[in-house]
Amino acid sequence: MQIKSIRGFNDILPDKIKRWHHIESTAKEILELYGFSEIRTPVIEFTDIFARSLGTTTDIVEKEMYTFTDRDGSSLTLRPEGTAGVVRAYIEHALYSISPIWKLYYMGMMFRHERPQKGRYRGFYQIGAELFGSKDPFSDAEVITMLWRFFEAIGISNYLTLEISSIGDDRCRPLYRSKLIEFFSSRKDTLCRDCLRRLQQNPIRILDCKQEGCKQLTQDAPSILDNLCKECSEHFESVQKNLQNIGINFAINPRIVRGLDYYTRTVFEVTTKELGAQNAVGAGGRYDKLVEELGGPPTPAIGFAIGMERVVLLHEKAFPEDFKKQVDVFIAYIGSEAKKKAFLIADQLRRNSIATELDYEDRSLKSQLKRADKLGARFTIIIGEDELKQDKVKLRNMKESTEEEIKFEDIFPKLKNTCSHLSNTTSDFHRNQKAL
RNA sequence: GUGGGUGUAGCUCAGCCUGGUUAGAGCACUGGGUUGUGGCCCCAGAGGUCGCCGGUUCAAGUCCGGUCACCCACCCCA
Incomplete structure (x- = not known):
């Protein structure tokens, strides 16, 4: 097999794309309802943007980025995540001077050079949202609520669990970190090899280890939630209350570990048990220092990203029936004069938003009807x-x-009530989904 | 980077253990059964470097070695 896509990069063929459209348009609908506007940023940025945003010692920056040198010698990188580029655009266009609050969302492809496995690809799609300009715990609750409402809207929330935590800020987290190092350093012999490395690089991640020995050990480890400063603690309390107030179910998981350095305070994950090892379907958190660190004015912010492929996998599980593209009308003809007429009628119907299809090769009537059937045409x-x-x-x-x-002249009047492109996209199936 | 699994028709797979005619099935595709009528059924057709390279053998899809690809898992993450 010579001709092949790059490892970890997939084609999404037409038989799948309806499902993608449905998920994407539902996402847009929800995001816009919450006041978010789409922003499109380049898939490629100066490497520095990501290195400074994500943290130079994170796995993504250390070994997963698609980085190359441009002709003028500058280092460029295919975006491994969406937040950094949005923050760059926010600063570059001085959006903060136009409005104190910005709600932005994006949908697009991200690139990470990892070993592919189920639900994890080198080129993958994310839907992300970022809210700039508020440190109010209501904004945390709003963003988390929106994320959850999206999963409800596409009908996969039964598979999902929402977990939240707080990882403190630059006052309380360093203190907690040294407490952890102290705790684990005195128990080095019980830690697995990976965790010994984590102890050096990112001790908080030990809490997330899957090895039995480490798991047991972390039972007695100090919890971040007992070590938050007063402000962080109050903030976290308020986020919880606000979520409870509108009936969002969540669990508190003090072991939530985010892979990126920019997070502060609230962090959250929506996970599933249905996808094997890659259980995070959507995740995010607050990042109150990032805008400032990248050269903007001090601006609190919070956001999340959703893994599109993982959502699609769950959606296929929840709704296994095909999302078929449907045509309203198929036109079958016999003879070359009829073919001309058929072509004319097709054009008229299409101009009136009736999805119409016809054959080219002068095939038998039987073949044409077969195809009409296959296409799911309502009328032939x-x-x-x-x-x-x-x-x-x-x-x-x-x-x-x-x-x-x-x-002839009665065709359109006859058809316009029973089928139109509009009624087609709000099929029974689609409506059922929304009702969930 | 490490470990395990799998590579045979467009797709899902059987055949391999125990080497031996023209390598099969289901689905999908094309045509016909109805010279102008879909679905179900019946008949026929088309579709294959058995991942690749080498070795053993009179003979390799089958045994052996290597290699590549994909999948799953570790790591990490959406």
């Missing part, structure tokens, strides 16, 4: 020589297997 218009002579067509209702002869 049949034009043969007899019909041409009488200025009529046969209109066949494919579901009922009934047929009637109507005049």
